[in-house]
Amino acid sequence: MKKFSIVLISFVLIAFAAIAVQYDSLDVIGNGSLVSFEKILKILPKTPFKQNGDWIIESPGNKTKFVLAKSENQVNENAGGQYALYLEFDIAPFLKAGLNPDKLPENIIAAKNAIVIGREFKIKKLETMFTEPGDTLAYLYQKILNSNRSAIGYHSALDHYGIDLGNGNMFEWAKDSKTNDKDIVFVLNPQPFIDAGVNPEKIDGWLYAKVPIMDAKGKKTEVFKILKPFNLD
Amino acid sequence: MVKQTLSIGGMTCAACAGRIEKVVRKLSGIKQANVNLASEKLFVEFDGAVLSIAAIKSAVVKIGYSASDIAKDGAQDADKAKKQKEIAILKTKLIISAVFAAPLLYIAMVPMVNWLKDLPFPTFLLPMSYPLVYALTEFLLTIPVIAAGYKFYTIGFKALIGRSPNMDSLIAVGTTSAVIYSVYNTIQIALGNFTAVEFLYFETAGVIITLILLGKFLESKSKGRTSEAIKKLMGLAPKTAIVMRDGKELEMLISQVMTGDIILVRPGEKIPVDGIVLDGNTAIDESMLTGESMPVDKKAGDSVVGGSLNTTGAIHFKAVKVGADTVLSQIIKLVEEAQGSKAPIAQMADIVSGYFVPIVCLIALGAGALWFISGAALPFSLKIFISILVIACPCALGLATPTAIMVATGKGAENGILIKSGEALETAHKIKTIVFDKTGTITQGKPAVSDIVVTNGIEERYLLKIAASGEKQSEHPLGQAIVNKADNQELFPISDFQSITGRGIKFCADGKTVLAGNKKLMDESGISLTVIGQDSDRLADEGKTPMFISIDGKIAGIIAVADLIKNSSAAAIKALHNLGIETVMITGDNKKTAAVIAKQAGIDKVLAEVLPNDKSNEIKKLQSGAKITAMVGDGINDAPALAQADIGIAIGSGTDIAMESADIVLMRGDLTDVSTAIELSKQTIRNIKQNLCWAFGYNVIGIPIAAGLLYIFGGPLLNPIFAAAAMSLSSVSVLTNALRLKKFKPKAEVL
Numbered sequence: 012m013k014k015f016s017i018v019l020i021s022f023v024l025i026a027f028a029a030i031a032v033q034y035d036s037l038d039v040i041g042n043g044s045l046v047s048f049e050k051i052l053k054i055l056p057k058t059p060f061k062q063n064g065d066w067i068i069e070s071p072g073n074k075t076k077f078v079l080a081k082s083e084n085q086v087n088e089n090a091g092g093q094y095a096l097y098l099e100f101d102i103a104p105f106l107k108a109g110l111n112p113d114k115l116p117e118n119i120i121a122a123k124n125a126i127v128i129g130r131e132f133k134i135k136k137l138e139t140m141f142t143e144p145g146d147t148l149a150y151l152y153q154k155i156l157n158s159n160r161s162a163i164g165y166h167s168a169l170d171h172y173g174i175d176l177g178n179g180n181m182f183e184w185a186k187d188s189k190t191n192d193k194d195i196v197f198v199l200n201p202q203p204f205i206d207a208g209v210n211p212e213k214i215d216g217w218l219y220a221k222v223p224i225m226d227a228k229g230k231k232t233e234v235f236k237i238l239k240p241f242n243l244d
Numbered sequence: 245m246v247k248q249t250l251s252i253g254g255m256t257c258a259a260c261a262g263r264i265e266k267v268v269r270k271l272s273g274i275k276q277a278n279v280n281l282a283s284e285k286l287f288v289e290f291d292g293a294v295l296s297i298a299a300i301k302s303a304v305v306k307i308g309y310s311a312s313d314i315a316k317d318g319a320q321d322a323d324k325a326k327k328q329k330e331i332a333i334l335k336t337k338l339i340i341s342a343v344f345a346a347p348l349l350y351i352a353m354v355p356m357v358n359w360l361k362d363l364p365f366p367t368f369l370l371p372m373s374y375p376l377v378y379a380l381t382e383f384l385l386t387i388p389v390i391a392a393g394y395k396f397y398t399i400g401f402k403a404l405i406g407r408s409p410n411m412d413s414l415i416a417v418g419t420t421s422a423v424i425y426s427v428y429n430t431i432q433i434a435l436g437n438f439t440a441v442e443f444l445y446f447e448t449a450g451v452i453i454t455l456i457l458l459g460k461f462l463e464s465k466s467k468g469r470t471s472e473a474i475k476k477l478m479g480l481a482p483k484t485a486i487v488m489r490d491g492k493e494l495e496m497l498i499s500q501v502m503t504g505d506i507i508l509v510r511p512g513e514k515i516p517v518d519g520i521v522l523d524g525n526t527a528i529d530e531s532m533l534t535g536e537s538m539p540v541d542k543k544a545g546d547s548v549v550g551g552s553l554n555t556t557g558a559i560h561f562k563a564v565k566v567g568a569d570t571v572l573s574q575i576i577k578l579v580e581e582a583q584g585s586k587a588p589i590a591q592m593a594d595i596v597s598g599y600f601v602p603i604v605c606l607i608a609l610g611a612g613a614l615w616f617i618s619g620a621a622l623p624f625s626l627k628i629f630i631s632i633l634v635i636a637c638p639c640a641l642g643l644a645t646p647t648a649i650m651v652a653t654g655k656g657a658e659n660g661i662l663i664k665s666g667e668a669l670e671t672a673h674k675i676k677t678i679v680f681d682k683t684g685t686i687t688q689g690k691p692a693v694s695d696i697v698v699t700n701g702i703e704e705r706y707l708l709k710i711a712a713s714g715e716k717q718s719e720h721p722l723g724q725a726i727v728n729k730a731d732n733q734e735l736f737p738i739s740d741f742q743s744i745t746g747r748g749i750k751f752c753a754d755g756k757t758v759l760a761g762n763k764k765l766m767d768e769s770g771i772s773l774t775v776i777g778q779d780s781d782r783l784a785d786e787g788k789t790p791m792f793i794s795i796d797g798k799i800a801g802i803i804a805v806a807d808l809i810k811n812s813s814a815a816a817i818k819a820l821h822n823l824g825i826e827t828v829m830i831t832g833d834n835k836k837t838a839a840v841i842a843k844q845a846g847i848d849k850v851l852a853e854v855l856p857n858d859k860s861n862e863i864k865k866l867q868s869g870a871k872i873t874a875m876v877g878d879g880i881n882d883a884p885a886l887a888q889a890d891i892g893i894a895i896g897s898g899t900d901i902a903m904e905s906a907d908i909v910l911m912r913g914d915l916t917d918v919s920t921a922i923e924l925s926k927q928t929i930r931n932i933k934q935n936l937c938w939a940f941g942y943n944v945i946g947i948p949i950a951a952g953l954l955y956i957f958g959g960p961l962l963n964p965i966f967a968a969a970a971m972s973l974s975s976v977s978v979l980t981n982a983l984r985l986k987k988f989k990p991k992a993e994v995l
Contacts, residue, residue: 016340019388023344026384030377034368039376043436165372167439186436225372231442 040165041156043186044172049149051184051194054243059148066148068195070241074101074216075197077182078129079151096155096176097129098197100239104215105204114207118178128199130162130177168223169193178203179234193240198222201237211237245275246292249580250301251326252284253310254399256460257411258597258642260309263403267303271295278586282646286311287581308402331464338457341392345447345454348385349965351378352447375441379430382446386423393419393453409601411638415456417605418633418964419449425626443623445630445964452634452968459972463643466979477576477657480551485516488560505563509554517550517566524559528552578662578909582653583646587666589932590645593939600638604947608632611951627964631950635967636943640974644935647982652928655988660911661921668907671891672925674872675825678893678918679851679863679885681877682831682838685895686845686915687807689878691721693729694788695804697779702800709733711760711793711803714751717741722791723749723760725805748791759794760803766792771799787833787840809844816915817846819991823922830854830862830885856881860888876918893918920990931985935978942974 030037052059052068059068066079076099102110102125112121120127155174156163162175166183170191173183179200185191201211201219211219218238225231255261261279264286268277273294278287288300297313304311354360355371371378390397393415400416403409422445432440486493488506498516501507506522509515515528527539530552539555542548548561551572567573586594612629616622649666656663663669680686696704712730715723717738736753743749747768748761759769763780766773771794773780779802783790788806792799817827830851831838838852851862859875863885866873875882875889886892886905894906895913910917946967955961 013336015391016336019340019391023384023388026387027381030380030384034377037376037380038374039433039436040373040438043438161367161370161373163373165375165438167372167442170439225442 038160040172041160041163044163044165045149045153045156047172047186047188048152048184050188051243052148054188054194056243066151068148070195070197070239071243075239076100077195077197079148079155095130096174096182097127098176098180098182098199099125099127100197101216102126104217105209107215108210108213109208110204111208116203116206119203128176128178128180130175167225169196171196173198179236188244192242194243195241197239199237201235204237211235245289246297247287247289248297249314250286250288250297250304250311251314252279252286252304253312254395255279255281255284255309256396256399257281257601257639258593259408259410259601259638260403261642262594262598263307263406263408263410264304264309266408267307268300271300271303274300280583280646280650281642282650283583285314285580287585307406307408308399327464331461334457334461334464337392338454338461341389341450341454341457344385344388345450348382348389348447348450351385352382352444371441372438375433375438376430379426379433379441379444379446382444383427383430386426386446386450389450389453390419390423393457396453396456409605411601413601414604414633414636414638415452418608418630419452421626421633422446422449422452422630422964425623445623445626448630448964451965452630455965455968455972456634459975462972462976463639463979466647466976466983477551477572477579480514481570481572482514482516486510499567501563501566503563503566506560507563508558508560509548510558511554511556513554515548515550515552515554515561517563518570518572519548519561519563519565521546521548522560522562524557526557526559527555529555575657575662575911578664579653579657582662582664582666582669583650585649585665585667587645587649587670587932589670589929589936590666593641593644593936596940597638597641600636600641600943604632604636604638607947607951608636615952624961627961628950628952630964631962631967632947634964635946635950635962635971640939640942640978641936643975643978643982644939645932647979648928648931648935648985651982651985652924652931652988655985656921656924659917659920659924659990660914661917661924662909662911663921663924664907664909668891669925669928671872672874672908672922673929675874675891675922676871677826677828677866677873678820679828679830679866679873679875679889680845680847680915681859681875681882681885682829682833682841683807684878685876686813686829686841686847687809689807691725691789691805691807693725693803694806694808695783696801697776697783697804698801699775700798700800702795704801705733707793707801708803710736710753710756710758710795711791713738713753714741714749714758714760717751718743718749722789722805726760726791726803729803756796760791763790763792766794766799769794769797771797773799775799776802785836785840787837807841809841810915812914812916813845816918819916819919820922821846821848823919825922828866830859832856857884859885863888874918876915878913893921916990923991924988927988928985931982935981938981939974939978942970946970 055068056071057069057073059066068077070076078097078099080095080097102121105126115121164173164175165171166173169183170186171183172186173181175181181198183196183198185194188194205211214237216239218240219235220238221233222236223231223233252264255264258281261281264279265277268274268286268288273291274288275291276287276289280287286304290300301311351369354363354365368374369378369381396412396415397420400410400412404413404417426444426446429440429443481498483498484495485498485501486495486508487501488508493508501517507516507519511526521542521544523544525543528542528548529539530549542559549572550570565571608629611632612625615628616625649669652669653663683689696708698704698707708726708730712727712733713735715726716735738751738753741749741751744761744765747765748759750757750759752758759765759771763773773792776799780790783802783804788804790802790804793801793803820827826849827847828849828851829838829842829845829847832854833852835850835852838850842850854862859882863873863875867890872890874891874893875885876893876895877886878895883905886894891908892906893908893910895910908921950962950967952961
């Protein structure tokens, strides 16, 4: 029994060691997200472009953007520069739905024409990445993946990958754009907007819906979100 | 016919026991085969000319169990060591299983359970970020648990293939389904279907195995306690004895002691074998054998029993019975046979157990399929299937009766009550009438002086002394009673002793001529009895035998002799009346004497002047009213009646034949033990009924809940893990309930 126990425990330890060694290759969500991210970039109506050193992904209609900023010191026209990753979208529908910009929390920036929601993202490292050779958006994504893996997630209800922008805000894209009718989705936490006077059901061009989600631990729950999905096919 | 007991390994539930019995009973030449799940023993009785023990063992091994002989020498040590090894292995398996199942359960439950969500969780394992790593980690943690419980699979699937599924089959099928489905989902995750992480049931399999191992571990510990009484008995005999050989004291193993050896036992040492004291005086504590708490004085000529404790003086005794012939060995054999026997109440559990597992398999398949067909998702249906398999508990059914019988027979033995079979233990609680033999059972069986009447100026002490002086030469039992009464007195030397057959004796003592005998002797000798005529009649009316003493031709007095009732008889009869039992005394004595004794003891009914051969007929008559009748006796002449009665109860101080014919033997010859035996029987049957009720009830309630009955009406769905916990609990609770019988105390002691 003693020998059996030793062999058994040794086997399990070796197997765990093998998992640790192969950890990156076993990261199916991280690796899968990169593949699908590259695919999404290819089907976007407007090719992602660089502006003032930032990478910008524009949705159809150009009124919604997902920005990977080069530097937190980078100041763009909507003053979203303090974030490394952020969503930028038209403020008009929100104003129309009752938004009082003064009541928005500090982390949501209301500029003249746009609202910016984002997160700081180990910015110095990101800045370095921008200057590395082979500076492509996919390459940059991989770097983000490697350095901030926890920011990348999988949303099983929509079969989406996503980048967590903090406070319940996400930029999501379809794992398989061929089978999914929501290829990219801007996901907002409605509460700060509701607190700032917005009637979430009356935001033009946005959906207010209950979405089943799982937190990172896998705990299932349903929450309301403000969504802006795009079908790119 | 050959009777033998084999030790059986690998049994887990009543279905296993049933399967072994079925296979062995099919062998040609077998008369009886009983498996005791609790003691893990197979008792076989077979025709040695037709069948061999090797063939029986082979048949048992062929169906997946081990069968081995029980060591005769050092049986206690070998059995103890074997059991301890088994428990140690089980403990190691449980530890391995728990060590891996705990983190498995943690990483599976923390993400799922609301009130656990704030507990720390390693980010590199977050199921929605690293589903494959998470799944593989769960899988790896499950492997050692499965390995620790591999016997469930080897035995379970083997039994399933042999179309005799047992409890292991249920566990094996349930957990294998969970693991296979989880492995499938792990592959799905690797293929990109990350939602499959929601359908991992590795922890279900792991925790089920761990809980079952925990249950088995607790069960094995409890099982050990059920046979503690027999271990105590086995431990009574010392390992060595000091034998006198060629004038030297040699310490040798008890197995080397031979009949006729002279053995020295010092104070504080145990008597190694049965024998007769040659020299020395001592007091022997026989409480472990008879339940009698007072040490018994022993002198030359008295018998000593192996296993009893020499308390005060050193003695030499001659070995009369050694090895398997000793009283202790016989008691152990008897208790072991009783513990291995089946009570009729066990038959129902046996029948149910035989069909139980296949039916549960069908219910599990049916319920899972029904849910699936009615639109439930596959994982839900699988959960139902697994829950039903693991909540069903045939082991509790199998343990319900034998554990209670083991504890009760052991408890009986501790109190000097040897119950020879489970059937006797069960029947005893139904007794409505008890018939007592008179002599040696209700009475002491030895005549004793009860009254002394003196006349013509003779002193009582003198009368006894002179009578005893003459009776010492007589061999008559009545005379012996007088001698015993005068035990402490210095007697007169006598001369001219003459025994007059059928009358008495005549002798000279203290210079006087003395006659001692019956009325006929006095009449024929012309001695007037007028002065003591009234006393004589009164004593006769009381059932006593008056012995007249005349000195020098004048009546000097009467010494009455009677077979007195035992001190405990009246209290014992009263205790039986309190239990609602009718008491009857049966005797060959005349009605007058019988009535007197019956009155003193408080007996309800007397059957007097019954010839020995007719005793069994009288029992038959009493039984004709469908009344369960017991007979208590001690003599050879009681044997037919003991055998005829529904329960024969022999007094241990009686003859071997009486004990052989009886179902229950009272080692210390105290009649209060009759009511104790009945009380023990009543408590045991109550305990068995509680056990069966729990075991049946548990399955009757548990299986529908596991099938989702509550869920249909908006209630909760049973998690397979809780099903496994409940299943383990059921066996442990049955055992714990049976062990309550260890607290049984005879009412006489309690009072």
